[in-house]
Amino acid sequence: MSRTPPPIAFSRPRAGEQPPYLHEPYGSTIKRAPRRPPVPLPHTLSEVTGPNFAGDWAGVHTTDLTRPGGKGEAQGQRIIVAGQLLDEDGKPIPRSLVELWQCNAAGRYLHDGDVHDAPLDPNFTGYGRLMTNDQGEYRFLTIKPGAYPWRNTHNAWRPAHIHFSLFGNAFATRLITQMYFPGDPLLATDPIYNSVPDQSARRRLISDYDAALSEAEYALGYRFDIVLRGRTATPMEQ
Amino acid sequence: MSRRSPTPSQTIGPFFAQGLGPGWPDLTEGITGGERIAVEGRVLDGDSKPVPDAMLEIWQADAQGRYPGPRAASESGAPARSATPAFRGFGRALTDPRGQYRFTTIKPGRVPGAGGALQAPHLNLTIFARGLLRQLTTRIYFAGDPSNDTDAVLAAVADPAARRTLIAARQGGSSQTVPYRFDVILQGEGETAFFDI
Numbered sequence A: 001m002s003r004t005p006p007p008i009a010f011s012r013p014r015a016g017e018q019p020p021y022l023h024e025p026y027g028s029t030i031k032r033a034p035r036r037p038p039v040p041l042p043h044t045l046s047e048v049t050g051p052n053f054a055g056d057w058a059g060v061h062t063t064d065l066t067r068p069g070g071k072g073e074a075q076g077q078r079i080i081v082a083g084q085l086l087d088e089d090g091k092p093i094p095r096s097l098v099e100l101w102q103c104n105a106a107g108r109y110l111h112d113g114d115v116h117d118a119p120l121d122p123n124f125t126g127y128g129r130l131m132t133n134d135q136g137e138y139r140f141l142t143i144k145p146g147a148y149p150w151r152n153t154h155n156a157w158r159p160a161h162i163h164f165s166l167f168g169n170a171f172a173t174r175l176i177t178q179m180y181f182p183g184d185p186l187l188a189t190d191p192i193y194n195s196v197p198d199q200s201a202r203r204r205l206i207s208d209y210d211a212a213l214s215e216a217e218y219a220l221g222y223r224f225d226i227v228l229r230g231r232t233a234t235p236m237e238q
Numbered sequence B: 001m002s003r004r005s006p007t008p009s010q011t012i013g014p015f016f017a018q019g020l021g022p023g024w025p026d027l028t029e030g031i032t033g034g035e036r037i038a039v040e041g042r043v044l045d046g047d048s049k050p051v052p053d054a055m056l057e058i059w060q061a062d063a064q065g066r067y068p069g070p071r072a073a074s075e076s077g078a079p080a081r082s083a084t085p086a087f088r089g090f091g092r093a094l095t096d097p098r099g100q101y102r103f104t105t106i107k108p109g110r111v112p113g114a115g116g117a118l119q120a121p122h123l124n125l126t127i128f129a130r131g132l133l134r135q136l137t138t139r140i141y142f143a144g145d146p147s148n149d150t151d152a153v154l155a156a157v158a159d160p161a162a163r164r165t166l167i168a169a170r171q172g173g174s175s176q177t178v179p180y181r182f183d184v185i186l187q188g189e190g191e192t193a194f195f196d197i
Helices: A185-189 A199-203 B070-076 B146-150 B160-164
Strands: A078-087 A097-101 A127-131 A137-143 A148-150 A156-158 A161-166 A175-180 A220-223 A226-228 B036-044 B054-059 B090-094 B100-106 B122-129 B136-142 B167-170 B178-181
Touching: A127 A137, A156 A185, A161 A226, A175 A226, B036 B054, B036 B122, B054 B100, B090 B100
Parallel strands: A078 A220, A078 A226, B036 B178, B136 B167
Antiparallel strands: A078 A137, A097 A127, A097 A161, A148 A156, A161 A175, B036 B100, B054 B090, B054 B122, B122 B136, B167 B178
16 A cells, blocks of 8 residues: 555634534524534545536526526615635635525525515525636625524524535535625624624624725625635645 | 634525525436445434434545545545546435435445545535534445444544444345435434534
8 A cells, every 4th residue: 555645634713713513592503413522533535625516517607696587687785795715824716616595685585484474586586606716706796685583582683694605625624604794783683693702703704895896876895705724734736 | 924714604594495405416427337325314403303404415435435526636645546537426415304315326435544544435424404503524434344343533433322323224125226324313312423524
């Protein structure tokens, strides 16, 4: 058997920068959080490799959510959501799959399980996907999602948010997160947002209003850069 | 360059199906060769109730123990050798109202592990659901595979009962596709062993 160097591991999260599994203010964690701590696993080839979506086999790109059928236009305030996918060293992650989903302007998801008494929008499905470009950048045109009530506690409302799904280059870099909007008063009491113990880490979930990204007389721009775990050392380029 | 901090995880929530479904539960499309297997089971919560709003993803090597993609070859330090053409090694399945999922794939070969020793065949599994603020990560090993006894990751799970939760049980039945059962118990009695990766 040939001697091969062990793969270069990905960094581990620092204390408080990721949410715990059990966070009692978010009621759904109570019966779903494991009781035993996870077993630490040194990274092997299984963790440092990951799926590759080149060739669009995962589906065609959908970057304009405001005209899903190519006909009517979605209700709501048009926004541009754009940013860069990076690793912890600030290195862009090119050609990586980004998926997003959100509710409509009235706060209703296109989902059978969403029973919120708010109108569905026949011109909005709330789903987008793309591959980042060579600079790791992405850009979607959508509408600002509404806040919606949920039954976590009496009169609880989720702050407006957009769900993001990211892969990076490895099984170990997989991330699903939510992007919030600056100045949203519902953030202060939202148990999901506040599940991240470290305040500066939490704030990285809030997008920045970016006037340079806005399009005059058309759409407001919000910038949301997403940082995935980086290596503990630089791999050899081959 | 200054070090940046990773973006925190947030729950997938209950309403992802329109965006992320129906997934890619069949990894055998366009593939010939390899031992065809089906892995199915249920996701259950701490009250043994089905979790109907979970998403599972698997990442695996091909039948020869090669992960797809150019990165895999360079990471292993081995001469570049491509994995089975068209084999993507990645699957995604959403649980149904009874909490059930199913993947159809091929049994992976053995890949290098710590110190160059080969690992036992396994599927790397990620679970997302409402109520999980971060994904859970585990591995699916295969009952009856002799290499399970020497696998370093299985050995790292000290409690034998917890270790057994990582072994998919071989089911009777179908001749073409070997069925395995693997339940994911999020909490409590029979709780699946999860990994911090």
